[in-house]
Amino acid sequence: MTAIHKISLEILSQLKNLFIAKNWNTVGDINDSVFNDFCEMLSYLDHKQQDCILELTKKFLKVDFVDIHYYLKEALANIPKQPRNVKKFFVLPLLTKEDSYKQKSSNFLAYTLCGREIKTNSIIGVDKVIFGKRDWLKCILTNNDWKLLLVDDFIGTGETADKAITELTREIGIDKNKIIILVLVSQEEGYKKLVSQGITVVYSELRKKGISDEYVDPIRKEYIDTMESIENLLKLKSKFYFGYQRSEALVALVRTPNNTFPVFWEEKKKNNEKWPAPFSR
């Protein structure tokens, strides 16, 4: 059984101040359960591990349902001004074919863009925004007056986006320079991967790796060792160490991406007992 170290009132106080600073402190709503789970999680950690988690939490980005509109607007404002010949945006959720029948956040975000926001956004300055199905894409290929806007909430490694775009280019024959990916939050790693392929990616928030990019040795090494010791307590597949493909993300959206350090979302300890993950998926 995992040892219980308990948290001191000092640690609880630090966490409380952190929640207040991050504006996660709304009284009586779901954040109370997040706070309770957070404290319970810290109770399973020793002092060094607790300090590491509190430090990383300072950099944690939590995008709640109510924040989505703000982030979406920010990302929309980053769409580059289009050449005069571009008259239409064709909006689709950023999904692989395999995921196209699943309930994904990208479907919700694409739908959100149906509102007036995108149509009246002067920066985009296109005449028409079309929300359609993937099957319709072939019909619009005949003209050159459009761009394809693929929408999602998060890019981690860029693997899913890469796969989705490869499918579109191979099967439908869309040129990569006709595609714009719009996300609320992107890891720098995934962003660079896609941009290097000639794809335009716009975002509201770009995130670095939580430990490797944010700290220098010896602190970096210390945090990596500490995080390894924490992940040893959890039941994890190796591909999720430090987040999927070692993304080291510190992000929670409506659903927490598996790119985030699993200590924040994994719900099982090594012995199958419950791990009180504050941002469970």
Added chain:
Amino acid sequence: MKNGQPHFQDKNEFKKIYLLSILHVIHYRLSIDSLLQLGLEFNQIARLLSEVIQKGLVDDFEKKGLQLTTEGIKQLEKLNKDIYSSNPQSWILPSEEFRIPRIGIFDIYLPRKKKY
């Protein structure tokens, strides 16, 4: 009453005991177990902490951490006298979960059967 949960005479005492316990934990640098044993959740302890800081009973120093103010120490002594008049100087508070409700002098009290 939930089994193992504390029982109190009235709402004021309920509040007082929380206040006393948190001041006690801060002053003697104890673990928060006693607060959890009172049935408080972590978020409630956080609110209680905010309350005592706001009332000027506790200072939250960046380096030294949480410390009672002079007013806080006075309040701790007062609450100790009010609630535990027979032993107000003690740094160990009686465990509330073992306190029994007040009964009349002719009432018969049978303790819960212990399992051996």
